[in-house]
Amino acid sequence: MPYPETLKEKPKCIFFTDFDGTITLKDSNDWMVTTSSAPSFVPSSLYKTDNLGFGEEQRKQGNLDTLEGRVTFRDSFQDMINSIKTPFPECIRLLCENITLDPGFSDFYKWSREAKVPVIVLSSGMTPIIRALLVHLIGPEANDIEIVCNEVVDRPGMTKDQEGGWNIKYHDDSDFGHDKSLTIRPYAKHIGEHPEEGKPILFYAGDGVSDLSAARETDLLFAKKGHVTYCEREGIPFTVFEDWKSILSQTRDIYDGKATLKDISVTS
Numbered sequence: 001m002p003y004p005e006t007l008k009e010k011p012k013c014i015f016f017t018d019f020d021g022t023i024t025l026k027d028s029n030d031w032m033v034t035t036s037s038a039p040s041f042v043p044s045s046l047y048k049t050d051n052l053g054f055g056e057e058q059r060k061q062g063n064l065d066t067l068e069g070r071v072t073f074r075d076s077f078q079d080m081i082n083s084i085k086t087p088f089p090e091c092i093r094l095l096c097e098n099i100t101l102d103p104g105f106s107d108f109y110k111w112s113r114e115a116k117v118p119v120i121v122l123s124s125g126m127t128p129i130i131r132a133l134l135v136h137l138i139g140p141e142a143n144d145i146e147i148v149c150n151e152v153v154d155r156p157g158m159t160k161d162q163e164g165g166w167n168i169k170y171h172d173d174s175d176f177g178h179d180k181s182l183t184i185r186p187y188a189k190h191i192g193e194h195p196e197e198g199k200p201i202l203f204y205a206g207d208g209v210s211d212l213s214a215a216r217e218t219d220l221l222f223a224k225k226g227h228v229t230y231c232e233r234e235g236i237p238f239t240v241f242e243d244w245k246s247i248l249s250q251t252r253d254i255y256d257g258k259a260t261l262k263d264i265s266v267t268s
Contacts, residue, residue, distance in 0.1 A: 003187060003190075004186070004190060005188060006146075007191075007197070007200070009116065010197065010200075011116055013200055013202075013254070013255055014118050014120065014201075015118065015119050015203045015204075016122055016183075016204045017120070017121055017204065017205040018205060019118065021089075022205055023105050023121070024099050024133070025100050028125060028130075029080065029125055032052040032053055032084055033052060033056075033059050033084065038264060042236070053079070053081075053083035053084040054083035058079075062076040062077075072175040072176075074177040077168070079165065080167065081168045087163055088160035088161070088165070089160065092128065092132050095132070095133060104247070107165050108186060109141075111252060117251075119145050120183075121148065121149070122148050122214060123149035123178070124149065124178050126151060126168060127151055127152070128151075131143070147240050148171070150168050150177060150178055152166055154166060154172055181214045181216065184214055184217035184218060188218075191199070201219050202219050203219065203220050204220070205216075205221070205241065206221065206222075206223065210232070211223075212231070215231075220264060221236055221237065222239060222240075222241040222250075224241065240266070
């Protein structure tokens with residue numbers, strides 16, 4: 001249920017979350033380009049030098065170039081996608097067989113449905129991959145999760161079913177390809193302009209640098225270890241999470257009035 005319909009339901013909380021490496025234990029995009037060897041049931045012809053893409057070394061170099069400002073995340077990610085020649089349906093199949101959820105996310109999602117807390121996935125990945133993984137790993141009820149991210153399109157004169165036939169279509173014109181903060185900002189703006197409607201608490205969970213700008217628009221960031229120093233320096237209210245069991249426990253306590261944002265937050 002996209003904005004503004006989500007707010008019309010007057011939820012007590014809205015939970016925005018990253019997908020790869022946050023909901024999942026592995027990053028699905030990284031997996032596609034750094035798989036070290038082909039599973040026995042997959043023909044070796046589907047792999048390029050034992051990878052779906054250009055491999056871990058080039059991926060890490062692309063990440064470094066992005067961090068040092070030599071290239072945008074958008075261009076670096078495009079290079080990674082360009083290196084994957086496997087037909088898209090086969091990518092989906094392989095990902096469903098190799099990517100797993102954080103073991104606590106299913107319980108969190110079950111609670112969120114019972115408590116009528118919207119869960120909105122904001123990702124730098126691609127909608128068909130994320131939707132397929134969520135439905136495969138959770139079940140058909142995962143179709144109710146709103147996903148805001150990039151899309152997949154046919155390359156000119158080709159189809160996704162062909163080798164090298166698919167490409168990414170970015171969500172917006174930002175250097176990230178998808179500026180996650182742009183999705184949250186209308187919620188925060190609407191809430192600020194309409195206090196008479198009540199104020200839902202906005203949560204965010206993430207594990208990457210691109211999540212931090214989005215987290216600025218929310219009331220509390222559940223941050224993976226590694227981003228604590230940045231959050232403290234920038235004054236972003238956060239708490240460190242190990243898994244979704246801890247996220248569920250703390251979110252439910254706030255929802256039930258057993259804890260406040262100040263109780264949970266490391267900084268405010």
